[in-house]
Amino acid sequence: MFDRGGVGSIRKEPLMGTMRILDSTGDTLVRWEVDDNAAVREAEDLFARLTAERRIPFARPSGATADDAEQIKAFDPELEEIIWIRPIAGG
């Protein structure tokens, strides 16, 4: 299952991963089940596309603060949550 929705209190299923992509809607949420190969492949493709757009992925255990987030380089379907931010620049 490859799902999209909104941010907030997510009904967290076991063995599910999520990506939050910051954008003008607040964020776009993408979810996949770890044992669903097609959904994992789709999420992996999305990871590659977003990386090519110079967006930056951070992983965190579900509900953890920014202190516990870390930048990642590769897609791992078992990561609980990936937050995609934009590169930064001097304003």
Place this chain on the structure above:
Amino acid sequence: VPSVAVLEELAPGRTLVQIHGGTHDGEVVVVMGGGRHGDVRALSWYLDGEDPPELSQLQSPQDKANALLESLLSPAQLREWRRHRRFWVSSPQGQVQLGELYHLPFRPRATGPQLVLCVVPDEPINRVRMPEPDVWANLLLVLQNDPARFFGVANWRFADGGTWRRGPVPV
């Protein structure tokens, strides 16, 4: 329904539609946020999906961004944010306050004058910008996890005035 226009097929059984307001199936439909795409997408789930929408799917972009930001904050930062719409972030270089666009007070850890920084997410010019809480979530994650990058690109000036200078910040 004549007052719904199909914008995009999202996936089998799910369609992105634009609602022009009014009465639908006997119920009055209210389009939140003046029909911005994020809200329209949430409503399309209500119309086409088999599952009832989660409350979070009906949140405005601003509320969604705020929920994500608050989930990233420490308890102390969360209290500051809810009270003043600003919060301090500690880094090896010093403390930066996030909350006011283009004006980020900076207290260097080393002895020296206080500075004001300016750093923003690098968004495409011709797109609708992310809501402001997303800006703070974006900057918070970089500052907390890669402060060298943050201080490397920040423009800065002395807190008591003067002209803006290009990064890196002298820390």
